[in-house]
Amino acid sequence: MATTLSYREKSLYASLVAEVVVYGPYFFLHQQNSVNKVAGMIVGIIALQAVLQTVIALLTRNRVTDERDRLIELRGYRAGYLTVATLMVAGLGMLWFHATEGHINLENRQMGLHFLSVFFGMLVIADVAKTATQIVSYRRAL
């Protein structure tokens, strides 16, 4: 019998699409970052997710979730945590290196925006890693 997607899988694919659509252009098309763009993306991802998840919920009759869904969700969160922790350590290491070398000026306002963008980027990468891990876990043996 053919394997169709469960409600949780459809929801995850929608999340991944929303993340790529909203975050993708920000990281690959915009060179100049700003607080407004970050705020706009947060509003954008929330709005798009709300629309997509509502549509999926309306189109899916059987919205049962079970222990396998919860296990896969936990795996996703673990992958997301490991990703953000690794990126944070690497980022702090680079910050320490450049600060000791005198490459950065923390008094500069643009530097603050740069840090905002970098830390936001870490969260985005972790979020995508979480979603992708969950999608892959549905296709692999647990």
Place this chain on the structure above:
Amino acid sequence: MPAIRNQIRELRAVREMTQQDLADRVGVTRQTVIAMEQDKYSPSLETAFKVAMALGVTLEHCFQYVPDGKRS
């Protein structure tokens, strides 16, 4: 990794029960039943008991532990 094998597919076929029927009786998704039948998911003890009860057999009849077995 130790594998839990099962006879869910065979037992279900004998009873002419669909995957969705079994899923509804156990309280899991059809995808989880498919994953169990393909040995891609070892259920919790509680769910294993529910599956065995839904199929009208004992736990040992439905699930077998293979200590050094490999997943197919």
